[in-house]
Amino acid sequence: MEALLHQVMAGLATGGIYASLALALVMIYQATHLVNFAQGEMAMFSTYLAWSLLEAGLPYWAVFALAVVISFLLGILIERIVVRPVENAPVLAVVTVFIALLVILNSLAGWIYTYTIKPFPSPFPAGLALGGFMSPHEVGAICVTLLVLVALYVFFRFTPLGLAMRAAAQNPASARLVGIRVGWMLALGWGLAAAVGAVAGMMVAPIVYLDPNMMSGILLYAFAAALVGGIDSPMGAVIGGFAVGVLENLLGAYLIGNELKLSVALVIIVGVLLVKPSGFFGKVQVTRV
Amino acid sequence: MLLEAKNLRAAYGETRVLHGLDFAIEKGSITALLGANGAGKTTTLRALCAMVRTEGEIRFDGASLAGLRTEDIVRRGVAHVPDGRGTFLHLTTEENLRLGAYARRDRGEVEADVERMFGYFPRLRERRAQQAGTLSGGEQQMLAVSRALMLRPKLMLLDEPSFGLAPLLVRELFSILSEIRDREGVSMMLVEQNAAMALDLADRAYLIETGRVVLQGSSQQLKSNDSVRRSYLGY
Numbered sequence: 001m002e003a004l005l006h007q008v009m010a011g012l013a014t015g016g017i018y019a020s021l022a023l024a025l026v027m028i029y030q031a032t033h034l035v036n037f038a039q040g041e042m043a044m045f046s047t048y049l050a051w052s053l054l055e056a057g058l059p060y061w062a063v064f065a066l067a068v069v070i071s072f073l074l075g076i077l078i079e080r081i082v083v084r085p086v087e088n089a090p091v092l093a094v095v096t097v098f099i100a101l102l103v104i105l106n107s108l109a110g111w112i113y114t115y116t117i118k119p120f121p122s123p124f125p126a127g128l129a130l131g132g133f134m135s136p137h138e139v140g141a142i143c144v145t146l147l148v149l150v151a152l153y154v155f156f157r158f159t160p161l162g163l164a165m166r167a168a169a170q171n172p173a174s175a176r177l178v179g180i181r182v183g184w185m186l187a188l189g190w191g192l193a194a195a196v197g198a199v200a201g202m203m204v205a206p207i208v209y210l211d212p213n214m215m216s217g218i219l220l221y222a223f224a225a226a227l228v229g230g231i232d233s234p235m236g237a238v239i240g241g242f243a244v245g246v247l248e249n250l251l252g253a254y255l256i257g258n259e260l261k262l263s264v265a266l267v268i269i270v271g272v273l274l275v276k277p278s279g280f281f282g283k284v285q286v287t288r289v
Numbered sequence: 290m291l292l293e294a295k296n297l298r299a300a301y302g303e304t305r306v307l308h309g310l311d312f313a314i315e316k317g318s319i320t321a322l323l324g325a326n327g328a329g330k331t332t333t334l335r336a337l338c339a340m341v342r343t344e345g346e347i348r349f350d351g352a353s354l355a356g357l358r359t360e361d362i363v364r365r366g367v368a369h370v371p372d373g374r375g376t377f378l379h380l381t382t383e384e385n386l387r388l389g390a391y392a393r394r395d396r397g398e399v400e401a402d403v404e405r406m407f408g409y410f411p412r413l414r415e416r417r418a419q420q421a422g423t424l425s426g427g428e429q430q431m432l433a434v435s436r437a438l439m440l441r442p443k444l445m446l447l448d449e450p451s452f453g454l455a456p457l458l459v460r461e462l463f464s465i466l467s468e469i470r471d472r473e474g475v476s477m478m479l480v481e482q483n484a485a486m487a488l489d490l491a492d493r494a495y496l497i498e499t500g501r502v503v504l505q506g507s508s509q510q511l512k513s514n515d516s517v518r519r520s521y522l523g524y
Contacts, residue, residue, distance in 0.1 A: 160391060167377050167388050174375035177338070178436065179363035179392025 006133060007253045008246055013138030014207070014221075015245020016145040020200035021215075021222035022229065022237035023149065024193040029231050031169045031189030032083075034094055038101035039197055040215030040222070042078070045105050046071040046198035047205045047214075048113050051120060060123045064202060068195045075194025079187040109212040120205035141203040148199055149238050152192070156234075165189060217262055221248065224268040230282020239281065244268060290348075291316040291444055291476050292337070297345040299329075299336040306332045308500040309345070314444065319470055319477045321491035321508065323484050323521060329500040330480040331372050334446045337478075338362045338369050350443060364392045368437035372448040376429050376436075378422030382413055385421050385432055389439025399439070406435040409465055427458045434462070438469065445477045451486065459483070463490045484521040488512050496521075 021043060028036045036042075050067035054060070082101060086094050124140035156162035168175040168185035175182050201215070208214050225244045229236025244265070252261040272279060292314040299307040306329045314320045322330050336343040339359045347354040354362055363369070368389075377385050386406055390399045407414035410431040416424055421432060430450055437445050450466075451459040467490055469475055481487035488494060488508045496504040496517060504514065511517050 160387070160396070163380075163384055163387060164391055167380065167384075167391075170379055171375065171377050173340075174371070174377060175388075176340075176359040177363060177369045177371060177375060178388045178440070179360050180388075181360050 003253075004250075007249045009133040009138070011246030011249030012242055013134060013141060013245070014249065015225075015242035016138075016142040017200055017204040017207075017218060017241075018221040018225045018244050019238040019241025020145045020148060020196055020203065021218060022225035022241045023152070023234055024196040024200065025222055025226045026229075026231060026234050026237040027152075027189055027193040027196065029226075030234075031165065031186050033169075034091075034098075035223075035231070036193065037095065037098040037219075038105060039193065040219030041102045041105035041109075042071070042075070042194050043197035043201035044212060044215045045109055046074075046194065047120065047201035047210060048109050050198070050202050051113075051118065051205075051210055054121065060121065064123070064199075067198050067202060071198035072191040072195040075191040076187045078194070079190035083186075083190065084183070106212050113212070115212055118210040120202070120210045122206040137206055144199060144203055145238070145241075148196055149234065152196070152234060161188075217265075220262060220265040220269075221245070224265040224272075227269055227272045227279055230279025233279065233281040236279055236281025240279070290314065291350060292478075293346075293348045294337070295346040297333070297336055297343065297347065299332050299341050299343045301332075301341065306341075306500055307336060310497065310500070310502055312495050312502060312505070314476055314478055315493065316476055317470065317474045318492040319466070319479055319490055321484075321487040321494040322478060322480045322497065323487060323494055323511075323517075324497040325520075326482070327499075328497045330497065331448055332500075333497070334369065334371075334448050334478065334480055337446060338367055340369075360392075363440065366440070366443035367446065368440040368442035368444070369446045370433045370437045370448060370450060374429050374433040376421045376424075376432060378420070380421055381418050382416045382421055382424065382432060383418065385436050386413075386439050389436035390441075392440060402439055402441070406438065409438075409469070410435055426453045427455070427462075430454060430458075430462065434466070438475070442475060445475055447477060447479045449480055449482065451481060451483050459486060466490060484517070485523075488522075 021039060024039050025035060028034065028039070046067055049070055050063050053063040053066055078101070082097060086097050122137040122140070124136040127136060156166060164175070164180045165185045165188060168180050168182045172182045204218060205214065221244050222241070225240035226237045228243060229238070229240030248261055248264045251264050252258050290313045294310060294312050297307055297310040298305065310333060322333060324330050332341060335341040337347060339357060339362055349365060349367065377388065383403065386403050387399060390402060393399070412428055413431055413435060416428060421429065424432060434450065450462060454462065463486060466477065470477060479487055479491060488511060491508045494506065494508050494511045495502050496511065504511065504517065
C-alpha cells in the first residue's frame with residue numbers, strides 16, 4: 001500500500017511537469033490552432049539560459065524571474081522572425097518549420113553547452129516532505145505549476161488583454177474590427193507559452209538533469225496530457241498532466257516496466273484521438289445554425 | 290462632412306469591384322447605400338476600414354485614412370457591424386460587449402456603457418453570461434450593433450442589419466438606430482437590400498450599380514424617383 005502511494009505521489013510530481021508543458025502547448029494552440037513541436041526544446045533552451053545565469057553567480061529566484069522574462073521575449077522574437085513568415089502557409093509547411101526549430105534549438109544548445117549532462121539546482125531544501133512520500137522539490141514543483149495555472153486563468157478570464165487574446169484567436173477578422181492588433185496577440189501568446197515552458201524546464205531539470213535532449217520524452221507526455229484534457233482547455237491540460245504522470249508511473253511500476261513507459265504516452269495519444277478527440281475537458285463548441 | 294470618399298476603387302485580387310465611387314457622410318446623419326446584389330455595397334464598407342485593397346481618397350474627421358490598417362481606423366472612431374455580424378461565438382454576451390470597448394482609453398466608463406446597451410436592448414441583459422453562439426439571430430444582431438456602439442464611435446458602418454430578421458424585429462432595431470443617432474449623434478452608413486425601410490430611416494442615400502454611384506440625394510428624393518420606385522421599392 002505504501003509502495004503504491006509512493007508511486008502515485010511520484011507520478012503527481014512528474015505529472016506537474018507534464019502539466020506545465022502541456023499548458024504551454026495549449027496556449028499556443030488556442031492562439032494559433034497549431035501545435036508547437038518545438039515547445040520542449042524552447043523550454044530546454046530557457047533552462048540552459050537559467051543555468052548560465054546561475055553560473056554567473058545570481059541568486060536562484062532572481063535567475064528564475066530573469067529566465068521567465070527572457071524566455072517571454074525570445075518567444076515573441078521566434079514568433080516574429082520564424083513563425084510570422086509562414087502565417088498563411090499550409091499546415092504541413094508550418095509543421096516543418098516547427099520541427100526545424102526543434103532541431104535547431106537542440107543543436108544550438110549542444111553546440112553552446114555541449115552534450116555533457118549537468119546538474120541543475122532546486123530552490124527547495126533537500127530531504128523529505130509529506131510523510132516521506134515526496135521530496136520538497138516535488139511538492140514545490142507542483143505548487144509552482146498550480147500557481148502558474150491560476151495566474152494564467154486570472155489573466156485570460158479577467159483582464160482586457162487576456163480577453164483580447166482569446167478574441168484574436170477565435171475570430172481574427174472581428175478582432176481587428178474592435179481595434180485589436182491581432183499579430184501582436186499571437187506574438188504575445190508565443191511569449192507566454194515560452195515563459196510557461198521556462199518554468200517547466202527549471203522545475204524538471206533538478207529531476208532529469210540538464211542536457212539538450214532532456215525534454216524529448218517529456219514533450220511526448222505533455223502531448224498526451226494536452227490531448228487527454230482537450231487541446232483547447234488550459235484546465236484540462238493541467239488535470240491531464242497529473243493524470244498522465246500517475247498513470248505512467250503506475251503502469252511502469254506494476255505492469256509494463258520502466259523500459260516501455262514512454263509507449264504509454266503514445267498509447268494515450270492514439271487512444272484519446274480514437275475515442276474522444278476533443279479530450280475530457282475540451283470545449284464541444286455550440287453554435288446555432 | 291464627417292467622411293468624404295473620392296474616386297474610391299477596390300478589388301479582390303484581379304477582380305475590380307468598385308470603379309471610382311464618390312460619396313460623403315454628414316455628421317450626425319444616417320446615409321443609406323442601396324443597390325442590388327453584387328453592386329459593391331459590402332465592399333464599399335470594407336474599403337472604408339481597409340479590409341480590402343483600396344485606392345482613392347478617404348478623408349475621415351479631417352484626416353486621410355490612406356495607408357492605415359483596420360485596427361488603426363477603428364481606433365479613430367469607425368465601428369463596423371460586418372456582414373455576418375462578426376460575433377465572437379464562443380465568448381459570452383458581456384465579453385463581446387467589453388471587446389467592443391477594447392480600443393477605448395477610458396476603461397472606467399466601460400461598465401456604465403455595458404449597462405447603457407442593456408438599456409437599449411434588454412434582451413441582451415438576460416443573455417449576459419451566455420455564450421454568444423447560442424443567441425438567436427435577432428439577439429446576435431442586437432449584440433453586433435451594441436458591440437459597435439461600445440467603441441463610442443463617430444461613425445458606425447452597418448452591413449445589412451436587417452438580414453435574417455423578422456419584420457417586427459427589423460422595425461424595432463431601426464427605431465433604436467434612429468434613437469441612437471438623435472440622442473448620441475452617431476453618424477451611420479447603412480447598407481441595405483430592404484430599400485424601403487432603409488430610406489425611411491436614412492437622411493440621405495446613394496444608389497450604386499456595378500461599383501458606381503448612379504443616383505444620390507435626400508431619402509425623399511430617392512423615394513420619389515421613378516426608377517428607384519420600380520426597381521427597388523416595388524410599386
